[in-house]
Amino acid sequence: MFVRQLTYLVTLAREKHFARAAEKCNVTQSTLSAGLKALERELDMRLVIREPRFMGLTPEGERVVEWAAQIIVDYESLKQDVEGLRDGLKGTLRLGVIPAAIPALARLTAAFSAKHPHVSVDVNSMTSVEIQSGLDKFELDAGLTYLDNEPLVNVRKCPLYEEKYVFVTSAHGPFAKLPSITWQDASNENLCLLNESMQNRRVLNNIARSAGLKLAPTVTTNSFLAVCSYVCSGVWSSIVPHTFSYLFSECKDLVSIDLIDPIHSQNIGLVTSDRDPMPPLAHALLQCAKRLDFEDALLAAT
Numbered sequence: 001m002f003v004r005q006l007t008y009l010v011t012l013a014r015e016k017h018f019a020r021a022a023e024k025c026n027v028t029q030s031t032l033s034a035g036l037k038a039l040e041r042e043l044d045m046r047l048v049i050r051e052p053r054f055m056g057l058t059p060e061g062e063r064v065v066e067w068a069a070q071i072i073v074d075y076e077s078l079k080q081d082v083e084g085l086r087d088g089l090k091g092t093l094r095l096g097v098i099p100a101a102i103p104a105l106a107r108l109t110a111a112f113s114a115k116h117p118h119v120s121v122d123v124n125s126m127t128s129v130e131i132q133s134g135l136d137k138f139e140l141d142a143g144l145t146y147l148d149n150e151p152l153v154n155v156r157k158c159p160l161y162e163e164k165y166v167f168v169t170s171a172h173g174p175f176a177k178l179p180s181i182t183w184q185d186a187s188n189e190n191l192c193l194l195n196e197s198m199q200n201r202r203v204l205n206n207i208a209r210s211a212g213l214k215l216a217p218t219v220t221t222n223s224f225l226a227v228c229s230y231v232c233s234g235v236w237s238s239i240v241p242h243t244f245s246y247l248f249s250e251c252k253d254l255v256s257i258d259l260i261d262p263i264h265s266q267n268i269g270l271v272t273s274d275r276d277p278m279p280p281l282a283h284a285l286l287q288c289a290k291r292l293d294f295e296d297a298l299l300a301a302t
Helices: 002-015 018-025 029-043 059-087 099-115 128-136 183-187 199-210 224-232 242-248 280-291 294-301
Strands: 048-050 054-057 091-097 119-125 142-146 155-163 165-170 180-182 192-194 219-221 238-241 254-260 266-273
Touching (some): 002 059, 059 280, 091 128, 091 280, 099 142, 099 199, 099 224, 099 238, 099 242, 099 266, 142 199, 165 242, 180 183, 192 224, 192 238, 224 238, 224 242, 242 254, 266 280
Parallel strands (some): 091 142, 180 254
Antiparallel strands (some): 155 266
């Protein structure tokens, strides 16, 4: 019962509305209110400000929410771990993935799903900042992100592969027959790139800056899907992670060309909260990642 009451409090803190919180918890509003009052009696402190609508949490309530979120996750992890010994792991693996790593994600989750067929996978495209927040708030089991550039804190890291960069352009353009192109030549083309809110773009900016260059795209976006759309038009070119090459491989009107001067790579890997014992789904994913030869799998795909 105590865990259920903690769930009511965490849900109320997130929804900021009694009726919505009750609906999320699949209980009546009166049941939710009674549970919260019982929790307040148990802890001998006021947690919720009611006038009579929800007006927020007391300072003590805010603090209890932080502990409650961790207790709830640990309780669910305990059940998953013990039940997994008998019937195999079940539940939903919650992943946050930076857009640049999405083309590589299936290689990892395919290995995980083959090992744990009763676990579903929920993938959300997120910035690295959002992944950090999701791990801190126990809303994610793991993330796939850059490990060295703007690194996350309080996490365990498992390197997976080195992200390299290619110039994607029209198969009928002036560079189409070349095996490689310099960053200087690429920066002079009509480019569509991610905007500077995205870490991948900031990585590209740093590479260009190291060569004394500045990227000046005519189109920017926060979506790789939009980048792909513009590149497929044949009017724009782009600089993308090499893992996107296999997405473009079936498009005969496009070519991917290696970028040189400089040649640069960026470490991509799996991150999980630095906790012991680890939640069973996060631990299972980490074990799959350690066993998978990711570089070979990506090489085969591209």
